[in-house]
């Protein structure tokens with residue numbers, strides 16, 4: 001059912017964007033590997049099979065950018081916009097990331 | 106701010122529970138490693154720092170169960186109940202997992 005799929009998508013994007021926006025400004029190599037591995041494992045385990053397959057292709061075309069918080073957050077915004085385009089949703093202005101996501105932590 | 110932290114928590118639990126409930130019934134060793142690594146990386150990257158630290162302790166006490174879908178889903182339910190107890194929230198009946206989570210995929 002499409003509503004459940006959309007709700008899962010919204011919940012997931014919220015976690016992923018907030019995660020990149022709290023990622024270290026100056027990550028160590030270990031932290032960089034952690035984020036890269038996280039996204040690859042995520043793309044295998046995401047519970048919508050069709051979405052997971054598409055996202056794996058996207059990761060090949062746009063490998064995770066992990067050199068800094070800004071790089072990671074912008075990369076994910078661009079990738080989400082690729083999904084938006086495929087689903088005929090409007091493009092999100094990546095300049096609005098910080099104003100949109102607040103984890104309160 | 107507490108509302109943002111709670112919303113992030115709700116979104117995240119939704120992803121995690123749906124993920125374990127779609128995990129293979131009979132996973133390969135590679136799939137078992139993927140889920141185990143996923144939860145450990147997640148516990149490092151979760152954007153609420155205090156929650157991440159607590160969750161890392163929980164993973165040490167209750168390592169991810171990855172032998173089957175049922176094992177993984179029940180394990181996560183038990184771990185979430187540990188968080189509920191710490192936050193003085195009611196215990197969730199793990200018999201209701203399937204009825205509560207539907208990803209529509």
Ligand SMILES: Cc1cc2nc3c(=O)[nH]c(=O)nc-3n(C[C@H](O)[C@H](O)[C@H](O)COP(=O)(O)OP(=O)(O)OC[C@H]3O[C@@H](n4cnc5c(N)ncnc54)[C@H](O)[C@@H]3O)c2cc1C
Nearest residue numbers: 006009010012013017050051054055077078080081083092
């Ligand atoms: C990895 C992944 C793959 C998916 N693949 C598919 C698929 O193949 N088919 C399918 O039907 N659904 C897929 N989904 C679900 C889909 O992306 C949407 O989540 C769902 O359709 C609900 O859309 P929405 O319009 O509520 O906004 P969402 O796309 O869920 O976005 C939620 C909110 O995030 C903000 N936002 C929007 N774009 C961006 C951006 N670029 N950067 C930062 N914030 C943004 C907006 O405030 C928006 O309201 C996928 C979800 C994920 C997480």
Ligand SMILES: Cc1cc2nc3c(=O)[nH]c(=O)nc-3n(C[C@H](O)[C@H](O)[C@H](O)COP(=O)(O)OP(=O)(O)OC[C@H]3O[C@@H](n4cnc5c(N)ncnc54)[C@H](O)[C@@H]3O)c2cc1C
Nearest residue numbers: 111114115117118122155156159160182183185186188197
């Ligand atoms: C890994 C993690 C660690 C966290 N640590 C903290 C912390 O240290 N401090 C803090 O203040 N907040 C923490 N949170 C947030 C907190 O767990 C809640 O998400 C938040 O307080 C909102 O609570 P809620 O009452 O809406 O229900 P949530 O606990 O978010 O649960 C959402 C829904 O899931 C269902 N549910 C409840 N229990 C279970 C269960 N055992 N199994 C399956 N489904 C269930 C119910 O339908 C519930 O309404 C953490 C979140 C996560 C994901």
